Amino acid sequence: MGSIYDKDRQLEISWERSQSYGVDPSYVDNDLLTGGELKDRKERLQELFQACSPILEQLYSQLKHSLFTIIVADPDGYIVFNRGDSPFLQRAKKVWLDAGANWSENVKGTNAIGTAIYENRSVSVVGMQHFTQENHFLTCYSSPLYSPAGELLGILDVSGDARRHHPHTFGMVVAAAQACQSQLLFHGAKKELTLAIQETETVSQKLNQPLISIDQNAIIQQLNQKAAQILKQPINECIGKSLSHWFDHHSIDHLLTTQDSKSNIRMKANSNIWMTEAIKDDRQKLFRSILSLPTKSHNPTENDPAQTTWECDKAQRVLQFARHTSKTDTTMLIQGETGTGKDVIAQDIHHTSEREGDFIPVNCAAIPESLIESELFGFQKGTFTGANQKGNIGKIKAAHKGTLFLDEIGEMPLSMQTVLLRLLDNKHITPLGSHHPEPVDVRILAATNRDLTNDINENRFRKDLYYRLSALTIKLPPLRNRTDVLTLANHFLEKMSLELNVKQFYVDDPTRKQIMDHQWPGNIRELQHTLRQAVYQAYFMRESTHIKKEDLQLNEQQSQDDANGTEHERIAAVINETNGNLSRAAKLLGIGRTTLYRKISLYPQLHQRISQMRRGSL
Ligand SMILES: Nc1ncnc2c1ncn2[C@@H]1O[C@H](COP(=O)(O)OP(=O)(O)OP(=O)(O)O)[C@@H](O)[C@H]1O
Secondary structure: OOHHHHHHHHHHHHHHHHHOEEEOEEEEOOEOOHHHHHHHHHHHOOOHHHHHHHHHHHHHHHHHHOHHHHHHHOOOOOEEEEEEEEOOHHHHOOOOOOOOEEHHHHHOOOOOHHHOOOOOOOEEEEHHHOOOHHHEEEEEEEEEEEEEOEEEEEEEEEEEHHHHOOOOHHHHHHHHHHHHHHHHHHHHHHHHHHHHHHHHHHHHHOOOOEEEEEOOEEEEEEHHHHHHHHHOOOOHHHHEEEHHHHHHHHHHHHHOOOOEEEEEEEEEOOOEEEEEEEOOOOOEEEEEEEEOOOOOOOOOOOOOHHHOOOHHHHHHHHHHHHHHHHOOOOOEEEEOOOOOOOHHHHHHHHOOOOOOEEEEEEEOOOOOOOHHHHHHHEOOOOOOOOOOOOOOHHHHHHHHOEEEEEEHHHOHHHHHHHHHHHHHHOOOEEEOOOOOOOEEOEEEEEEOOHHHHHHHOOOOOOEEEEEHHOEEEEOOHHHHHOOOHHHHHHHHHHHHHHHHOOOOEOHHHHHHHHHOOOOOOOOHHHHHHHHHHHHHHHHHHHOOOOEOOHOOOOHHHHHHHHHHHHHHHHHHHHHHOOOOOOOHHHHHHHOOHHHHHHHHHHHHHHHHHHHHOOOOOO
16 A cells, blocks of 8 residues: 555645544544535535536536546535436445535545645545545546636546546546636626626616716725715725715615615715615626716706705705705795805705606896796797797796706796796696697796895785795805805815816815804805815915915905906996896806806896896886
8 A cells, every 4th residue: 555655645645634634544434414504505606507517417428327426526525416327326325425425634534525625636546545445446536626716616526436447537527627617717707798788788877977886795896977076086096995985884784685676875974865776696696786876957067966065054954954845846935145055955955856857947037038938938839930940848848847946036027927926826838829738747946045025025026926936945044154164165175176186185274274264255156266266276386285374365355355346346337238138248248148147146236236127127
């Protein structure tokens, strides 16, 4: 016997190991699995069997009637599969060369399966090379089965009568094990490809939305720019991070364990709800979850609700009330000074509602009185000559099943107020040029920065319309009364660093104190503008993301106000000159119409002047 092992030093070492394990060569104390345990272990190798069954079949057909049995053992040495012919199978069973038995070296001593596992290589053990005497009648050839990533999945073994030993059979086993690895690679790639196609399909249906793709451990795999803006970090810094940085952990647990393919998940910062869609493989194992934040508006603006912050208690209470009522279709009046977030909250209400239609904003101050009816109610083909011959469905119909946001409702001319009242009463519209009223399902949100009760007293606003519009009312606090100026400031700085694609802008302690102590006006845009200026100052002048006190230029706010004063007067003069025609005014001022509307929205005095002009009181 000694001479055999001199030839094969490896086997000699294996024998030494077997002795050190205390294996008795004349008596084997077998380790056998119960039925349930065997099933579990086999299931763990299900992917291997799925991918490699054609190879095992082929090997079997080559060895059929040759008194060999084909075995697959798991990485712990337990046989989980065997297929062969009697009468050899009968003899094999006597030594527990059978499903459920453990053939690792520490149970059976030197044998092809156990030694191949220990040495992590292909091994043949013939006749008396086996450590235990009861196995001397066997010849066994084993080769490790690896995953494409090189992980040991198990052992492929062919065992038979020692008298039939032939190196050719060993070669066949090694070749079959290698073929299994290639097959696994192919199978895995095919599966990944199928899942990746599913992922792409799911994603492509939601291309306009913020999207995040996570794996089965809630680790971010991919995301788009819109999502990165909401997570407030550059894309490459989000990838590889756990979703728990941003999302509530209870909802993450639910997402990872639910059987439902669609679910939702809540953000920690602003309680926004994202929709999730699971992509599962053929064994229902989660491959990816795609998180999306549906934006119902066709034209997502900077006021995308996902990109806002509400840490001030007062503002938070208003938001919560608005969200609670979002499922109703009751008309709501949103009040607040210029730039306090009326548009933001209107979009949020629409976003939280379950209304399937679009969010359609209408700036009542920006549409000339002569056009307002056709803009809202639409007109039929052929009603007008010229460019508008095709007809127009109008904003109200465009908001069917969605939300119509009537911004600056206080600027609506009295004649239109009457028409709007009719709409609120009967929920029907009759487009210009038509005689057929059509039913519409819209939720109306109206906003104003004016004191409408005052306008009612001065007969500029219909009392009955006011009561219809203000079935529900909310009032947004001005910036000066908000306690979250610093959070808002950080929020804007984060947005700006993402816009410029640079590291996060930050303020030092003295600057922070200055922001907190400053007497801000009501308009959040002022804070935004000051910070934008500071960011440009720091970044373009010093190539730094550190914002210092001097960058803020708050002390110069007064002179800024003076400059604004002159600008305001210039705009007012031109508007006077053009008799309130804003398109002409924009041309004369050399700015776009949108810029002019924005500037007007910054100066309440201008607002007032324009509405007075429209009402003919100037
Ligand atoms: N809660 C918020 N979080 C972050 N940004 C906000 C928030 N509220 C308002 N803003 C920002 O402040 C600016 C003004 O907001 P918005 O346009 O909604 O105000 P508004 O009251 O509708 O203004 P206007 O009276 O001029 O129509 C926008 O740039 C908006 O993105």
